[in-house]
Amino acid sequence: MIGPMLTEAWSAMVANRLRTFLTMLGMVIGVGAVILMLAIGQGAQYEVDQSIASMGSNLFIVMSGSTTSGGVRMGGGAAPTLTLGDAQAISELSSIAAVAPVAPGTAQIIYEQNNWSTQVNGTTPGYLEVRDWKLASGYPFADSDVRAATRVALLGQTVAKNIFGDEDPVGKTIRIKSSPYLVTGILAAKGQSLDGRDQDDTILIPVTTAQRKLFGTQFQGSVRFMMAQAISAQAMPAAERAMNQLLRQRHHLQEGADDDFSVRNLTAIANAAAATARVMSLMLGAIASISLVVGGIGIMNIMLVSVTERTREIGIRMAVGARRRDILTQFLMEAVIISIAGCLLGVLLGVGGAVLINGITDTAVVVTLSSIALAFMVAAGVGIFFGFYPANKAAHLNPIEALRYQ
Amino acid sequence: MEAGAIIRISGLFKQYQTVAGAVPVLKDVSLTIDPGEFVAIMGPSGSGKSTFMNILGCLDKPTRGTYVLNGKEVDVLSSDDLAHLRNEAIGFVFQGFNLLPRADLESNVALPLVYSGVDNGERRKRAGEMLEKVGLGSYKRSLPNQISGGQQQRVAIARALVNRPRIILADEPTGNLDTATSREIMTLFTRLNKEDGITVILVTHESDIAAYADRLVRFIDGRIVHDGAVTHVEAGNA
Numbered sequence: 350m351i352g353p354m355l356t357e358a359w360s361a362m363v364a365n366r367l368r369t370f371l372t373m374l375g376m377v378i379g380v381g382a383v384i385l386m387l388a389i390g391q392g393a394q395y396e397v398d399q400s401i402a403s404m405g406s407n408l409f410i411v412m413s414g415s416t417t418s419g420g421v422r423m424g425g426g427a428a429p430t431l432t433l434g435d436a437q438a439i440s441e442l443s444s445i446a447a448v449a450p451v452a453p454g455t456a457q458i459i460y461e462q463n464n465w466s467t468q469v470n471g472t473t474p475g476y477l478e479v480r481d482w483k484l485a486s487g488y489p490f491a492d493s494d495v496r497a498a499t500r501v502a503l504l505g506q507t508v509a510k511n512i513f514g515d516e517d518p519v520g521k522t523i524r525i526k527s528s529p530y531l532v533t534g535i536l537a538a539k540g541q542s543l544d545g546r547d548q549d550d551t552i553l554i555p556v557t558t559a560q561r562k563l564f565g566t567q568f569q570g571s572v573r574f575m576m577a578q579a580i581s582a583q584a585m586p587a588a589e590r591a592m593n594q595l596l597r598q599r600h601h602l603q604e605g606a607d608d609d610f611s612v613r614n615l616t617a618i619a620n621a622a623a624a625t626a627r628v629m630s631l632m633l634g635a636i637a638s639i640s641l642v643v644g645g646i647g648i649m650n651i652m653l654v655s656v657t658e659r660t661r662e663i664g665i666r667m668a669v670g671a672r673r674r675d676i677l678t679q680f681l682m683e684a685v686i687i688s689i690a691g692c693l694l695g696v697l698l699g700v701g702g703a704v705l706i707n708g709i710t711d712t713a714v715v716v717t718l719s720s721i722a723l724a725f726m727v728a729a730g731v732g733i734f735f736g737f738y739p740a741n742k743a744a745h746l747n748p749i750e751a752l753r754y755q
Numbered sequence: 756m757e758a759g760a761i762i763r764i765s766g767l768f769k770q771y772q773t774v775a776g777a778v779p780v781l782k783d784v785s786l787t788i789d790p791g792e793f794v795a796i797m798g799p800s801g802s803g804k805s806t807f808m809n810i811l812g813c814l815d816k817p818t819r820g821t822y823v824l825n826g827k828e829v830d831v832l833s834s835d836d837l838a839h840l841r842n843e844a845i846g847f848v849f850q851g852f853n854l855l856p857r858a859d860l861e862s863n864v865a866l867p868l869v870y871s872g873v874d875n876g877e878r879r880k881r882a883g884e885m886l887e888k889v890g891l892g893s894y895k896r897s898l899p900n901q902i903s904g905g906q907q908q909r910v911a912i913a914r915a916l917v918n919r920p921r922i923i924l925a926d927e928p929t930g931n932l933d934t935a936t937s938r939e940i941m942t943l944f945t946r947l948n949k950e951d952g953i954t955v956i957l958v959t960h961e962s963d964i965a966a967y968a969d970r971l972v973r974f975i976d977g978r979i980v981h982d983g984a985v986t987h988v989e990a991g992n993a
Contacts, residue, residue: 353869353872353875356869356875357869360858360862361857364857364858365857661853662855664853665853665854665855665866666866666870667814667838667841668812668814668841668847668853669841669842669847669866669867669870669914670838670839670841670842670843670867670870670871670918671838671869671870672834672835672838672839672870673834673835673838674835675838675870748814749809749814749815752814752849752853
């Protein structure tokens with residue numbers, strides 16, 4: 350009996366176009382909102398994932414300790430406690446894949462008439478490995494460059510663009526603080542970091558060159574921090590323990606003495622950021638699903654009014670031989686058609702809105718098939734669920750009273 | 756108690772539960788109607804004749820007593836079986852026509868066939884034939900509010916006939932119509948009764964309408980007080 354009841358439901362809906370449309374509207378907006386919110390949430394998650402991937406995986410950052418000078422504490426990284434020797438020793442740990450000591454500084458870069466102030470990081474070839482950073486062109490500097498403290502540099506994309514424009518920088522000579530440096534390679538683009546810094550606005554030079562020739566330091570061979578990569582995510586706790594132990598031993602720290610360094614797990618921070626994005630995405634979806642439920646209640650409201658309004662029609666149908674389940678089927682069909690049609694329009698609205706947001710802003714908005722399927726299924730379910738009560742009410746009207754209803 | 760009776764009712768009681776207690780509406784009603792009879796049921800308001808019609812039409816169940824329709828005991832049937840009987844055995848005609856206002860005349864007439872599982876093509880064909888039969892063959896696509904009251908009642912009669920029932924129950928079918936139109940409708944009922952052999956049971960207030968019938972049953976206070984052939988004198992005194 351579903352076929353003919355479907356036709357009856359359809360003709361009743363066509364006969365009441367405005368009411369049908371208004372009922373549908375709640376569903377359209379609900380589904381549209383769910384799809385759009387999920388798309389925005391997933392877009393945010395995608396951006397965070399990109400940033401995390403650009404940072405490198407399984408990372409630790411090892412900072413030297415703080416120093417106190419006349420009662421003024423200098424903050425982490427100020428004391429010259431970490432050395433290149435520490436870096437070398439850490440790199441020999443079995444749980445560590447690569448280590449890169451970093452001596453950072455800021456300097457003005459000059460090429461012909463262009464100049465640009467940027468972050469100059471003195472480091473070792475291990476840095477590229479730790480950060481999982483490829484070269485766009487040219488070649489990296491080698492350990493021999495570190496040993497000889499040669500004046501070579503790798504340029505980040507932003508730096509290259511700002512002082513070379515369209516020119517190919519590889520093989521050219523730039524000036525950093527008036528000394529010439531040979532550009533051996535260009536780093537691949539990394540984009541924004543988690544905290545929004547432009548990671549491509551940087552120059553890498555050998556750590557020895559930075560310390561001896563560029564910035565100078567009263568503590569030869571010390572570095573402010575280093576980055577270390579564990580061999581795998583599972584090895585991270587073991588690697589952290591091993592590094593702590595090794596550094597305490599190398600720094601001759603007595604039992605009970607404070608660390609003069611600190612080891613931070615960057616992956617944990619990244620995971621926290623990713624979890625935040627996921628929670629936000631989930632929350633947006635949850636808020637939007639409220640509108641879906643409200644849409645469902647809208648269907649129920651209008652169907653209830655419709656049942657009252659059509660009491661006489663129901664009485665007539667029963668008098669000419671409609672069984673209770675025929676009436677139930679007809680009204681349920683109306684609810685299902687309304688919610689499915691509302692769904693389809695809502696999908697169009699949601700996807701259209703996502704495309705629009707993508708077009709007018711640079712926010713990433715990701716519509717996935719699974720979010721459409723989810724919204725669709727929930728909406729159809731909501732329609733049937735909220736359509737059932739009015740349909741059941743209609744089916745259980747007393748035919749005599751229904752016929753007498755004015 | 757002939758074997759061929761189409762309706763056989765005996766010892767029928769009906770009472771309604773109200774907050775003030777049970778209100779008896781029908782008290783020990785017995786009635787037998789043979790196929791092809793044309794029966795008018797009369798009585799003042801509150802005499803129980805509408806309740807009796809509802810029970811005859813399988814819309815309501817008696818509190819006590821038996822009702823045998825077409826040889827089938829009705830008072831024990833489920834609501835689905837009652838719906839089936841209403842669909843196949845009985846055609847209803849109401850005072851207020853009771854057409855679906857937003858459906859065209861063809862769909863209105865075809866409505867009972869929807870519930871007997873007849874396919875769409877056949878439904879249209881039979882609805883068309885019935886509209887022809889009541890003289891409205893050219894109004895298939897019209898809506899009920901585009902035609903006159905008399906025409907609407909003809910459509911309702913066409914709907915009552917479409918599933919070829921053996922009984923037509925008409926509850927004050929001329930109550931909303933003027934004298935001339937009433938006469939046309941009653942002529943139509945007479946034709947259906949005499950030419951097609953359909954049993955017609957009619958509830959009315961008006962004695963000149965009852966005069967079209969062959970047999971008169973009069974209700975007062977939930978009991979049958981008169982059951983016999985219609986004479987014009989009797990009908991006139993009603």
